[in-house]
Amino acid sequence: MMLFRVLYAESLKMKRTSALALVVIVPFAIGVLILFEVAEAPFSVLRMRNPAGNQWMVLTNLNLLIWAALMLPLFITLETALMAGLDHSENQWKNLFARPVPRWTLYIAKLLVVTAMAAASTALLLCFALVAGAILPRLPLSVKVHFGFPVPLAAMLRQGAQIAGLAFLMLTIQNWVSLRWRAFSVATGVGIMATVASILMRAASVQNGGWEQYFPWSLPMLVVATPPAQNVGAALWIGGVAGLAVAAAGCWDFCRREVK
Amino acid sequence: MEAPVRIEHVWKTFGGTAAVRGLSLSVPSQSVYGFLGPNGAGKSTTIRMMLGLQRPDRGAVFLFGRPLAAERIAALRRIGSMVESPSLYPHLTGRENLEVHRRLLSLPKPAVDQALETVDLLAVGDRLARNYSSGMKQRLALAQALLGAPELLLLDEPTNGLDPAGIHEVRTLVRDLPKRRGMTVFLSSHLLAEVEQVATHFAIISQGQLKFEGTPEELRLRRSERIVVEVDQPERALALLASLGRTVTREGNHLLIEPGSDLGAARINAILVQAGVAVSSLATKGSTLEDAFLELTEGDQ
Numbered sequence: 069m070m071l072f073r074v075l076y077a078e079s080l081k082m083k084r085t086s087a088l089a090l091v092v093i094v095p096f097a098i099g100v101l102i103l104f105e106v107a108e109a110p111f112s113v114l115r116m117r118n119p120a121g122n123q124w125m126v127l128t129n130l131n132l133l134i135w136a137a138l139m140l141p142l143f144i145t146l147e148t149a150l151m152a153g154l155d156h157s158e159n160q161w162k163n164l165f166a167r168p169v170p171r172w173t174l175y176i177a178k179l180l181v182v183t184a185m186a187a188a189s190t191a192l193l194l195c196f197a198l199v200a201g202a203i204l205p206r207l208p209l210s211v212k213v214h215f216g217f218p219v220p221l222a223a224m225l226r227q228g229a230q231i232a233g234l235a236f237l238m239l240t241i242q243n244w245v246s247l248r249w250r251a252f253s254v255a256t257g258v259g260i261m262a263t264v265a266s267i268l269m270r271a272a273s274v275q276n277g278g279w280e281q282y283f284p285w286s287l288p289m290l291v292v293a294t295p296p297a298q299n300v301g302a303a304l305w306i307g308g309v310a311g312l313a314v315a316a317a318g319c320w321d322f323c324r325r326e327v328k
Numbered sequence: 329m330e331a332p333v334r335i336e337h338v339w340k341t342f343g344g345t346a347a348v349r350g351l352s353l354s355v356p357s358q359s360v361y362g363f364l365g366p367n368g369a370g371k372s373t374t375i376r377m378m379l380g381l382q383r384p385d386r387g388a389v390f391l392f393g394r395p396l397a398a399e400r401i402a403a404l405r406r407i408g409s410m411v412e413s414p415s416l417y418p419h420l421t422g423r424e425n426l427e428v429h430r431r432l433l434s435l436p437k438p439a440v441d442q443a444l445e446t447v448d449l450l451a452v453g454d455r456l457a458r459n460y461s462s463g464m465k466q467r468l469a470l471a472q473a474l475l476g477a478p479e480l481l482l483l484d485e486p487t488n489g490l491d492p493a494g495i496h497e498v499r500t501l502v503r504d505l506p507k508r509r510g511m512t513v514f515l516s517s518h519l520l521a522e523v524e525q526v527a528t529h530f531a532i533i534s535q536g537q538l539k540f541e542g543t544p545e546e547l548r549l550r551r552s553e554r555i556v557v558e559v560d561q562p563e564r565a566l567a568l569l570a571s572l573g574r575t576v577t578r579e580g581n582h583l584l585i586e587p588g589s590d591l592g593a594a595r596i597n598a599i600l601v602q603a604g605v606a607v608s609s610l611a612t613k614g615s616t617l618e619d620a621f622l623e624l625t626e627g628d629q
Contacts, residue, residue: 077431084419158415163472166379166411167432168404327381 070169074177087150087185094143095135095189099196102130106200107207123215124201128224129292131197135190136231136288137267143189144239145259147182152246152255162327171323179243179315186239190232194224227291233304234287236311238262241284244318284310330393331355332480332512333378338387340373340536347373349536350387355514355529358506362527363516366625370536371516372412375484378514379409391480408478410486414469418458422449422468425457426475433476443471448497463494470498477509484516495522502526520621532624539624547620555585555593557600558608565605569596581608 082088106127155161164174201215246255266286273279280286281299287307290297297303333355340348348370355361365371376382378389380400389396391403416425426440433439444450447467452460460468466489473481483502487495503526505511517523523530530547532540540547559565562581569576575586585596593610600607 073431073434077428080424080428080431081417081420083424154417158413158418160415160417162376162379162381162411163409163415163429164432165381166404166407166409167429168401169432170401326383327376 071173071176074169074173075180078177078181081154082151082181085150085154087147087154090143090146090150091185091189092192094139095193095196098131098134098139098193099200102127102134102197103200103203106130106204106213107209122220123213124220125223127201127204127215128194128197128227131193131200132227132231133292135193136234136292137270138263140186140190140231140235140288141238141259141263141266141285144182144186144235144242145256145263147185148178148239148242148246149252149255149259151178151182152243153252156250159327165327172319175247175319175322176315178247179240182239182243183236186235187232190228194228197224230291230300230304231288234290234300234307237284237287237307237314240311240314240318244314244321247318247322330357331390332357332392333361333514334390334393335374335378336388336390338374338377338384338389340370340377340382341385347536348377348384351533351536351538352387353531353538353541355512358510358512359528360502360506360513360515360526362523362530363514363533364520364523364530364621365518365533367518369518369533369625371518371533372484373536374533375409375411375482375514375516378482379407379411380404381411406479407482408473408475408480409482409484410469410473411482411484413488414465416457416460416465416468419456421454421456422460422464422471423453425468426471429472429475435476439475443475446474446501447471462489463491466490466494467497470501477511479511481505481511481513482516483513485518486515487517487519487522499526520618524617532621534625540620544617547617554613555596555610556613557583557585557596557610559583559600560606560608561604564603565600568599568603568605572599584613 155164165171198219201219204213205215242255242259245258249255262283262285266280266283266289269279269283269286270289280289280293281297281303284307287303290300290303331354333353335351335353338348338351339346351370351374353374363371363374373382377384378391378396380396380403383397391399392406394403396403417428420428423440423444426443430437430440441450441453444453447470449464449467449471452464457465457468466486470483470486473483486502487498490498499522502513502515505513506528515523515527524544527544529543530540531538532547557565558581560581562578562583565583566576566578569583569585577584577586593612597607597610
């Protein structure tokens with residue numbers, strides 16, 4: 069009940085913030101970029117594909133690849149930092165901790181809100197992929213693309229959900245860092261460095277294999293890996309449990325903190 | 329009636345420096361309790377410990393007779409607070425800022441407008457808080473503290489940044505709260521003049537230690553009257569009075585005799601006249617609260 073009260077308050081705090089706008093802007097921007105790339109780029113992955121293949125999944129994979137490798141880690145970095153910043157600014161903690169609500173509810177509410185934002189953005193990204201699939205055949209392209217029916221919605225949703233699920237561990241880490249340190253630059257610095265490291269790790273894995281499965285920021289890439297990763301299910305379990313452990317540790321740290 | 333706040337032998341240290349040293353307080357119910365001390369005396373740290381924002385290293389805080397450490401949530405339900413500068417969400421309106429806290433407290437919706445009305449911000453409640461003047465921000469923070477009509481109101485330097493009219497408004501509000509709403513107000517300040525006009529009880533803290541606790545009258549009585557005497561031979565009179573063990577300072581032909589023994593004005597006059605010193609005038613100088621405050625906090629400024 070207390071948690072619902074805090075979530076209810078948290079939802080109001082987001083009003084007029086860029087944190088809320090980013091939930092729509094980021095997936096929309098990716099959708100537009102992919103649409104542009106497929107329509108204009110001469111070496112478009114989609115165009116080179118065999119027309120008999122499932123073009124919906126190719127389009128979805130294009131969106132999810134950019135999302136999992138780059139935009140989702142950056143999105144989580146920004147959202148956790150912005151949401152924590154709402155209460156770091158003007159030292160709101162002294163007001164919030166003086167209210168009759170358990171401190172853990174304040175921490176968990178932040179975590180739930182950012183998790184919901186990441187899930188909502190992933191869902192929107194899939195929606196924009198569907199819209200792109202509806203628009204592309206109607207464009208006057210030199211090589212026609214065709215998106216057959218039925219749309220593989222279940223497969224698209226499964227991949228999106230897996231990516232969002234594998235991002236949970238990095239989200240809990242970023243949430244802890246953002247709430248632990250007041251400076252925006254600490255949270256964003258950690259997130260950007262980790263995202264770059266995850267891309268390098270993925271590149272190294274092409275030669276030596278498997279490094280990315282040990283790094284929280286590169287776990288979502290397992291879903292869109294080429295060749296497809298076989299350990300997504302195990303990674304979801306391990307990442308989920310590790311994410312819960314990090315959330316519990318962060319919550320403990322948050323609850324014992326003194327406010328100056 | 330149980331004291332809303334009781335602090336027992338509380339210590340708090342930061343990096344080896346004791347900010348609060350063995351402090352004990354008891355705040356009477358429905359009083360306006362002025363908590364005075366120079367900057368850095370440990371007032372804000374004490375308030376933070378009273379709200380559970382910081383933990384005492386030793387000692388205990390009791391709110392409404394219950395230990396805060398064990399029953400923090402229950403105690404905080406009965407408390408409104410404003411610690412130092414106002415903490416607002418600048419991107420929200422004044423009304424939305426209060427709405428955030430209303431939701432946390434699970435209060436009925438009209439509570440927001442009631443709080444805005446109390447601090448005279450109802451007309452500008454839909455304006456973004458970032459566009460408020462510093463005085464309006466201070467009043468909005470006060471409205472946050474008043475939300476839900478708490479039994480105990482903790483205010484830390486509530487008139488910081490306010491103009492004289494704003495200070496007057498806050499003072500009037502604070503003075504009326506115990507009478508109109510049965511609240512107890514704990515008012516921290518480094519400005520004696522601010523507290524003097526509203527407080528029914530005082531505590532003076534210096535270097536983390538309690539120097540005085542009681543009513544304004546008790547504080548005044550603590551300091552005896554000084555005697556000012558004008559003489560024709562100030563050097564001789566000074567030596568004579570000093571030989572009797574009095575602390576005397578000289579300003580031209582005037583001697584300021586500090587209290588400290590049973591020598592009254594009449595006796596001093598007689599001693600000086602018998603010694604051949606002509607006394608032109610002799611008067612007692614009343615001790616103000618400010619004198620007492622400065623004396624108690626001497627060396628901590």
